[in-house]
Amino acid sequence: MMTGRTIMIVGNGDVPKGAAATIDAADVVIRFNDCRSVGTGGTKTDIIAVCNTGRPALAMLGGGRWKNSAAVRQTREIWSVRSGEKFAGMRAELAETHPDLDDFCDDYTAGFESFTMATGRAHRIVSIAVHEQLDRDLARFSPSPYVVPSSGMVVIADVIAGFASADDHIVIAGFGHVGWALHPFGAERRYVEALVAEGRLRRLSHSSSDLSQGA
Template sequence: MQSRRVIMIVGNGSVPDGAGLAIDAAHLVIRFNDCRSVGRGGVKTDIVAVCNTGRPALSMLGGGRWKTSAAVRQAREIWSVRSGVKFAAMRRALAESHPDLDDFCDDYTIGFESFARATGRKHRVIATETHERLDRNLARFEPPPYVAPSSGLVVIADVLSSFASAGDDIVLAGFGHSGWEWHPFAAERRYVDALVAQGRLRRLPHSSSSDLPQGA
């Protein structure tokens, strides 16, 4: 009998000792942006989830280094994390509250779509409904004023609601829940901890070399 599918979501934070072997043994590995997790966090990369608005998107599409990196070359799919509709609707309010983020909502989705098409990969945009649902769920953890949830949290919410099948084992590694000041990281940590407590996902333990079923 075939074991259930292991979906590993690997953030760009630190990973525990031995994580590389466990991550590479998963059936499917999702990484983010420039895939800084590659190395100590293994090498297998099936999906690269990208921040498709603002300066990070412009940097990835403009320099050429991202497109030719080993992780991106290996990936079968590119996911654009941010809904263009959602972020376009945010532009006017952000112009007043955060004038320094004048390019935050600039949408480069078409660039990632064109890259995916030209290189024979699937391109997927995470739906506006996922963002709206996540904002409602985060509200239960009383976040301070924030601009947007992190890309990692959006992908976690999307995998749980729209991508994973019943019985899939969703495992997180490289999530330190810290970084840019306008992501609600403290609330995000509490949200993920609640999902772990509910058994909907789990974090990769520090002793991780042999606790995952082997996946192709």
């Protein structure tokens, strides 16, 4: 019999057909930004991890579309994925190497803090230590030059590093490891495969509705 919580991390990529009920049955469901996984990926949303810097943050905080969405109304906690300290330290180098990313490090964490305080939700910030350890872990998989890991990878690392307890089960769905060219998706895929092989993480598949049998 399975003990501990099932923590389901649902990315915004394709989710296995028929997975909605399995995702909604998890003890904790974490989604990202505008929660495009809602629908085929179920509806339960306990935590939303947001990109709290740059244009994505500005878009979410501006106006009421994101704030009034069904997923945000349901969630009990918002996680700011990007450490302000980490991104402030990147600004000068990015100005030299990627001048087109001039607003990439603009920090809107205070806006998410204000929103959660006003709506009675919890807010936490992923620590700089998680970011730096993740960079070291990804280095083992020979990443091409990149700016930052994806928000999904940061959250996986954060959950493994401390949010999950030893008897919890971490399951991911909706992770295709493709997208923005300046995320190290190839290395991220290889790292996730290593975590799965070590039994520290599982992928939700078409046949994994019984999570006690693995995913």
